Amino acid sequence: MENMVNVYLFGKKYTVPAGLTIMTAMEYAGYELVRGCGCRNGFCGACATIYRIKDKQELHACLACQTEVQEGMYVATLPFFPLVKQVYNIENIKPTEQIMMQLYPEIYACIGCNACTKACTQELNVMQYIAYAQRGEYAKCAEESFDCVMCGVCSSRCPAGISHPQVAMLARRLNGKYIAPECGHLADRVNEISEGKFESLIEDLMQKPIEEIKELYNTREIEK
Numbered sequence: 001m002e003n004m005v006n007v008y009l010f011g012k013k014y015t016v017p018a019g020l021t022i023m024t025a026m027e028y029a030g031y032e033l034v035r036g037c038g039c040r041n042g043f044c045g046a047c048a049t050i051y052r053i054k055d056k057q058e059l060h061a062c063l064a065c066q067t068e069v070q071e072g073m074y075v076a077t078l079p080f081f082p083l084v085k086q087v088y089n090i091e092n093i094k095p096t097e098q099i100m101m102q103l104y105p106e107i108y109a110c111i112g113c114n115a116c117t118k119a120c121t122q123e124l125n126v127m128q129y130i131a132y133a134q135r136g137e138y139a140k141c142a143e144e145s146f147d148c149v150m151c152g153v154c155s156s157r158c159p160a161g162i163s164h165p166q167v168a169m170l171a172r173r174l175n176g177k178y179i180a181p182e183c184g185h186l187a188d189r190v191n192e193i194s195e196g197k198f199e200s201l202i203e204d205l206m207q208k209p210i211e212e213i214k215e216l217y218n219t220r221e222i223e224k
Contacts, residue, residue: 005071008054022049022064022075036077038065045149048078048121061119061153081152083163088170095174097136104167107134109160116154116164122147126154126164133167139179141171 003018007025014029027033038046047064054072064077086103093099100107107130116126125144132141145168154164192198205213 005069005073007069007072008074010076011074016069018069020069022051022062022067022069022073023047025069026064026075036079045121045151048081048151048153049075050078050153051075061121061157063121063149063151078151078153078156081156083152083155083166084161085163085166086170090173090177093174095136095138095178097134099174100133100136100167100170103170104133104163106160106162107167110134110162111160113159115157115159116162119153119157121151121153122149124148129168129171130162130164133171138171138174141168142175142180145171 004015005018006013006015008014009026009029009031014025016025016028020028023033023037036047038044044065045063049062049064049067051060051062051067052058052074053060053070054074061078064075084104084106088103110127110130112127114127116130117124117128120126124147129141129144132138132144148165148168150165150169152165155162158164205216208216
């Protein structure tokens with residue numbers, strides 16, 4: 001077979017076709033994936049992986065579902081990482097600086113090493129959104145962390161033991177509950193759905209052939 005590469009999965013050498021993702025290469029090599037495989041097509045955060053290329057020193061973090069294999073790649077998946085997940089009722093807390101200090105005080109032990117940002121599988125500026133959280137700037141923290149997929153790689157590299165994804169989640173919840181403007185048309189649409197306004201439309205759509213549905217999707221009018 002042409003275009004094959006040698007990879008090392010958990011220390012064992014395999015020859016797999018180039019162009020496969022790490023996840024599909026593992027299956028090609030005979031592994032049965034029963035957990036840590038999420039959506040199987042990118043971005044869910046369940047398949048956090050670390051790898052190093054042979055004879056190179058840099059350690060890389062990625063998601064196995066969206067990263068292609070390379071020649072001489074040494075791969076190890078990252079199992080569950082023990083993030084601190086505080087329990088709170090969003091109805092009983094407010095977007096003050098004190099609430100972050102109360103729930104996630106470890107963020108104030110950040111030493112600014114930037115290891116979290118360098119490790120992020122989504123290339124987010126993790127250290128920056130932690131700085132926003134420290135200052136109680138939750139709207140900025142929510143925006144900066146919006147694409148976080150909760151893989152936990154950033155926390156695995158943090159010497160201060162910060163649970164960055166959980167901090168970001170709290171900021172986004174506070175922003176959505178108390179800071180961001182209320183989305184009136186969304187509430188109207190939810191009411192319309194609850195009243196059954198679109199049931200006949202959905203039934204009609206379900207009867208259409210798949211190619212017609214694709215065409216409708218590709219030519220839909222995008223709401224501004």
